[in-house]
Amino acid sequence: MLDSLFRPKSVAVIGASNRKLTIGYRIIQNLFDMEFNGPIYPVHPKEPFIKNLPAYPSILNIPGEVELAHIVVKNTMVPQILRDCAKKGVKAAIVNTAGFKEIGGDGIKLEEEIVAVAKETGIRVFGPNCQGVMNTDPAVKAYCNFTFTRLIPGHISLFAQSGGVGEVVNNRLYELKAGIRMYASNGNACDVSVSEILKYWGDDPETRVIICHVESLSDPAAFLKAAKEVSMKKPILGMKTGRTLAGAKAVSSHTGGLMKQDATTELVFREAGVVSFRDEEELCQAALAFAKQPVPKGKRVGIITNTGGPGIISADELIEAGCLLPDLSESTKNALKGKLFPEASVNNPVDVLATAGPEHYKAAVEHLLADENIDSVLVNFITPFFVDCEGVAREISALAKNAKKPIIAIVMTEKHGWASTLETFRNAGIPTYDFPETGSRALAAMSKYAELTARPADSPAEFTGVKSKTVEKIIRAAFESGRGTVPQKGAFEILAAYGLGGPKTEESSDRASVLAAAKKIGYPVVLKVESEKVLHKSDSGGVAVNLRDEKTLANAFDAIHKKFKEVSPKFLVAEFVEGGVELAMGVKREEGLGPVMMFGLGGIYVEILRDVSFGLSPLSRGRALEMIKGIKGYPLLAGIRGRKPVDLNRLADMLARLSKLACDNPQIAEIDLNPVFAFEEGREPVAVDVRIILSK
C-alpha cells in the first residue's frame, strides 16, 4: 500500500530553505498553495523558521509524527538521513536529490546503499533523482513536488518516468481543463516501482484513467502483471519514448541505463491491454475522452457532420486507426430521412448540412445512439453564424446525460465568440476537440481499449509427450564440449523432443559416411558443414541443397570439404524438404521478460522487410494464431489466387511448442528456425534449419 506516499497525514522537508529559488523552498510553497491537509515540518540545521513554519535541526527533533519525508540534501548525506527517518518512524521518503545511478561510479554505490536501508528498515523510498507525487483528493491535497504545474482535481492519474514529460503532459491537461487525480514521477525508481503505483491507482475509485509514460521498463514482467490486472478495471494509456536509436542513446545518457532499442515495451503494452501512444498531445486528448465518457463496446463509429471536408478527415483518421464506419440500420436511415433536410446524407458519415439546427442534430445523435450497428458517436460541428449553435450544444448535451455510448464532439469555432457553446458541451461532460484529427483519434483510442480488453483470456498451451530429459542431455553435452551453440543434429533432436517437425538428419565426418547417411535418409538430400567456427554456413558456401544422387552429393562434399577442411568440420546430411511456404520463427530470451517469440515469412521478408510479429511466453495457441495473422504477408498463408491455405493450427501449435521449449530450458538463450516450411491442411510444418544458442 502506498497510502503513506500518496495520502500522507504529515510531511517533513529535510533540506528546507528560505531561499526562494531552491527546491527546499519550492516544495513547502507548493504544499502551502495546494492547502495540504496536515502539518508541514521543515528541517534545517540552523534556521529556526522556514516560511513562517518552525523548523527543526533534525527529523529526530520533530515533536509530532511524520508520515512522509522529502529529502533534498546533498547526495552523500541521503543514506544517513534515511536511517534517521526510519528511526523517527517515517513511512515513506521522496528523495528529490540527484547524483545517484544516473551519474555512474560512486552514484551507483550510493543508490545501492539507499536500497539497502529501505530493505533493512522497511521505509519506502520514492526516487532518488525524482520530482515527487501529487494528490488532488480534497481529503489530502498533497503537492509533494517542486514543479510549477497547476492542477484541477479530476479523474486522470499520471505516471511519468521522465519528470519533463510529466510536466508537459500535466500542463497540457491543465490547459484542456482535464482534471488530475494523482501524479507520480519516480526518477531512478530504486524502490517504489511503476508497477506498484499502477496497482495502487487501479484500486483508487476516483482514478478513471491512468497515463503511463516510460522510457525503459526495469522489470517488464512485473509491469505486465500489474498493468494486465489494472487494465481490465480501467484504461491505461501508455507512451514509450526512446524508440529510435538516437532516442535510446539520449535515454541512456540521462538515466544511466543501457543503450538499446527497446522492441519489447510495445509488446508488453499490447499484452497488458495498455493503449499505446506516440504523441503527448494525442495522449492528453484521449485521456480527456476516457475521463469524461463511457468506453464503447466496440469499434463501430457513427459520424455526424455539418461540414464535408472535416467529415472526410474524421473518416480517414478513424479508418486508418482501425475503426469501422458501418452502414446505419434501415430504421435509422428512414427515421433520419424524415427529420433531416431533404438534401442531407443519411449514410455514415451523416451529413446534416451546414444549415442544420438543434432539431437536426438532436435527431441524428438520438438515432445513432439507438442504432445497434453503432458503438460510439462522433459529432463534427462547425459553428455557422446563421445557426442556433447554443441550441445544438444543448440538445446534444441533453442526450449525453443518459447515453451508454460515448459521444465525442469536434467543435470547430472561434473560441471567444462561441465560448458559451463550448461551455455547454463541457458542462455536460462531452469533451470538445478543435480538430477532426484529434477528436477522431481520441475516439479511436477508446475503441482500441475496447478491443484490447475484449481479447479472450490467454492460458498457456499444454502439451503431452514432451521429452524434456532428452533436451537436458543434449544441452549438457554441448556445454561440456565447451560450445555456445548446439550442433545441428542435436538441435533437430531437441526440436523433435518437443514435437517440432524437422527433416531426417545424420551427422557424418567423412565422405564415405556422408554417402552412407544419404542412402539411409533417401535422396534428394542437403549437405551442410557443421562447425561452430562457421557462422554463416549458407553465405560462405557451406551448404548444398537438392542433391539428387550420389554423384552430385559426392561432388558437393568434395567442394565443401576443400573449403572448410582447416576447421576440421563435421557434416550434416539432411532430408531435402521441398514445396511449402517459407517461414521463419524464433525465440530470444529478453532480460526480465523471458522468451520473446518471433514469427514471419522467411528469407528477405524477415531480413529486409522486417514483416514479423512478436509474442510473449508462455505462448498460448490463440496468441500464436494472432501472431501468425499479425504479419502483413498473412494472406499468403491464408491462401490467395487459388492457392490452398497452409495448416494454420499446426503452425500455431509449432510456435506454442517452441515457446514451451524455451520456457522449460532457461539455458537456451535463442532459437532460430529459418526457414520453416508450412504445408496444406494435415501436414506438419518442418523446420529446415535451426540454430540454438546457449546462455553464457
Add this chain to the structure above:
Amino acid sequence: MLDSLFRPKSVAVIGASNRKLTIGYRIIQNLFDMEFNGPIYPVHPKEPFIKNLPAYPSILNIPGEVELAHIVVKNTMVPQILRDCAKKGVKAAIVNTAGFKEIGGDGIKLEEEIVAVAKETGIRVFGPNCQGVMNTDPAVKAYCNFTFTRLIPGHISLFAQSGGVGEVVNNRLYELKAGIRMYASNGNACDVSVSEILKYWGDDPETRVIICHVESLSDPAAFLKAAKEVSMKKPILGMKTGRTLAGAKAVSSHTGGLMKQDATTELVFREAGVVSFRDEEELCQAALAFAKQPVPKGKRVGIITNTGGPGIISADELIEAGCLLPDLSESTKNALKGKLFPEASVNNPVDVLATAGPEHYKAAVEHLLADENIDSVLVNFITPFFVDCEGVAREISALAKNAKKPIIAIVMTEKHGWASTLETFRNAGIPTYDFPETGSRALAAMSKYAELTARPADSPAEFTGVKSKTVEKIIRAAFESGRGTVPQKGAFEILAAYGLGGPKTEESSDRASVLAAAKKIGYPVVLKVESEKVLHKSDSGGVAVNLRDEKTLANAFDAIHKKFKEVSPKFLVAEFVEGGVELAMGVKREEGLGPVMMFGLGGIYVEILRDVSFGLSPLSRGRALEMIKGIKGYPLLAGIRGRKPVDLNRLADMLARLSKLACDNPQIAEIDLNPVFAFEEGREPVAVDVRIILSK
C-alpha cells in the same frame, strides 16, 4: 492575373440582405469589419439601403465601376446575373450560391452554363458553391467571404478546397498568432483553379509560405506544373484528404466527384516539391515555422535541451521524420565543455541540464549555429522556476537576429506565468511550440522542403533506335482484330521495339508447331495458353514452366490443350529464363496525368505487401533510379549477404524506356511486366511475362 479577385477596387454584393443571419448580410458585415479599401455596392431588388449603404436593384444600376461581384442569389438565376455582371464590366465574380455540380442533374447543366458565360464574356468565375477569398494587404483589406474566422496580417497564404478545412486551419493559425496574407476556397472550382491561385501567390512578394488543401485534383498535370514552379520560389505545404476508401466516399458525396481512392496526389505533391501533411495541426505549426524562420540547407539538426525526456522525444521524432542528428564537430564540443556545466552532455542532443541559465543557452545556440555539421537548431526549454528564463529567451533571441539557420524553440511552460518569456521569443520571430513533437515535426517539415527542392533537375530520358512504327502496327492489328489486349508475342515485340528485354518467343497453334518452336528456341522452355478469354493464365493452369525436353513439353501441351480447347486458344512457346531477382514493373494511364509508373519486387511483394514505388512520365533515368531505391526491399537489389548487386542502371533504363513507350502510344492504357528478372552488372533485365491493355 487574379488581381481583380484578390485586389478588387470595388465590390458588389448581389443578393445583399438586411437580415442578419444571411450570407448576403454577412459578406457586407465582413467587408466593413475588415475596413475594405473601396466602395461596397449592395444589390437588392427592393431595399433602398442595406446596412447604411445605398442599394441598387440591379448591378446595371450601380453608378461607379465594379471590379468584383459576390453572387448570392438562387442557383437558377446565376447565369443571367453573371451576364449582367459582364455587361457592367465586372472583372471577376465569386459565386457563393450552392446547387450546381455537387447536386448532380440540373445542377451540372447550370454549372456548364456558368462556364460558358465565363468563356464567352471573359469574366472570371470563382466557385460556385464556395466561401470566397480574403486579402489582408493593408492596401486592399478584402474579406470577401461569409465566414467568421479572424485574421492577423502576415505571410501565410492558404488555399482550401474544403471551406470547412479552410476555416479550421485559418482559425488555428489565428490562435497561434500566425499571420495570414491571402485566403481562397473555391468550392466547385468551375473556372478559377487552384493552379492559377498557386501561381498568383508564387508571384506575391509578401506570401512566404503557401498552404494547399485538396480533396481531389481535377487537373493534376496543371497542378504539377504550377506547384513545381512555385515550390522552387517558396514552400507549398500540401494536405490531401479523402485518403481512405471511406474518406473518398465522403468526398464524392459532398463534391459530386468520382469516388475513388486517389493514389496519385501524393506522387504529384512529391514530384512538385510540395511538402505533404496528414494533420491540420502539424500543417499549421509547420506554416508558422516557415513564415518566421529561414529554410535550412539540409536535414542535419542540432538539439539543445534542459530536460531529458522531452529531448528524447525530439530525437525520436526527428529521426522518424528522416532528419539526422550528426555528431557535433570537435571544436564545438571543446568550446561547449568550457562553457556548460561539467555534468552537461556535449553530444547531440546537447543536455545543458535543468539548472542551465542564459549564458549556457547562449553558448549552446551560438556554437551549434556556427557548427558546419549542423543545418538547424532545435531548442528544448522547460522553464524551471530557479532559472532566469527571461534571460534565456533574450540570449537566444539576440542570436536569432542574424542567424542564417533556422532556430525552433519548444518552450514547455505554464503560459500565464511565463507569458513574457514566450513574448520575447515571439517578438524575435522564433516560433515557440508546446510539445517536443510539434516543434520537431515543424523543423522536420522544413528539412523535408530543403530536401525536395535540392533534388537534381529532371529531364526525360532520350533514346535512340526506338522502332515506333513496329509498335503502331501491332497495336493497330490488335484493335482491328477486336481485342482489348495485345497478344503475348506482339506484346514482347512491342517491348523489343523499345529496347526492353524479353525471352525468345514463338506463337503456335498446335502440338507439332509447339514442338518445332521449342526446338528453334532451345530447351528449357515455357508454354503458355494464348487467348483473351483466359484472364489469369497462371492461376488457371494455363502456364507450364521449365520444360526441359520434348517429352515434358508434349505432356504439358496436352494438359493445357485439354483444359482450354473450348476457347480455341493459340500457344506461346518462350525461352525459360532462370535466376536473377524477381521484380515487377508497370505503367497505368491516369486521367489528366498520363502514364504513371510502378516498380516493385515481384510475386507477393507486389500483390500482398504492396512494397512498390511510383513515378510520373516521362520518366528520367534519375527518377527511375529513385523509384528503384524507394522500395523497402531495395537492399536485395543493392546486394546483401554476399550476393552481387543487380545492374541498377540497366534496370533504371528499362523503367525509363517503358515510360517512353507509354508516352509515345496513347492507345496503351496499361502495361504490366511481372515478373521481370534482374541480373548482375552487365546483363539486361528480362520481362518474362507482359500484359498490354489498350484504351477503349
